[in-house]
Amino acid sequence: MAVRTWAPRGQTPVLRVPLTRDHLSSISGITFDGRLFMQVRSTSYDAGGVVGFLRVLLRKISGKLVVIWDGSPIHRAHEIKDFLKRGAAKRLHLEQLPGYAPDLNPDEGIWNYLKRVELGNVCCSDLNQLQRKLIQAKERLRHKKEIIKSCSRQCGYSV
Secondary structure (H helix, E strand, O other), rough: OOOOOOOOOOOOOOOOOOOOOOOOOOEEEEEOOEEEEEEOOOOOOHHHHHHHHHHHHHHHHHOOEEEEEEEOHHHHHHHHHHHHOOOHHHEEEEEEEEOHHHOOOOOHHHHHHHHHHHOOOOOOOHHHHHHHHHHHHHHHEEEEEEEEHHHHHHHHOOO
């Protein structure tokens, strides 16, 4: 995302890039105490990938968890329901946000910060470089617990 650029007055700069179907997929979550969890991969996430991420959360965070997430169809897949039935529901409760409600999703603030601050004006030559830059940006953000906490507060969540 280009944050700032310059050009002679009246000559809007145009960036031409080839269109491809190459992409990175990521999944992330934050805790009220300011921890950030994120996975990035070159293939799209399916329900199995989401279950894998939930397993990581259960392994890294002790006690009961409430996961608040958007209404993506992938979040209602059979694999996730089966995962809960096989015992994850003892510690894990999934709560869906209403309709399209980015103002209630603290993770939107995390992504906004990553794109506009940590990755603003970063240009990458390929997806591997973009993945490295994204992981480096995530690592920098992980040490800024107050910014992570503020994303939850902005959405009205508090402990």
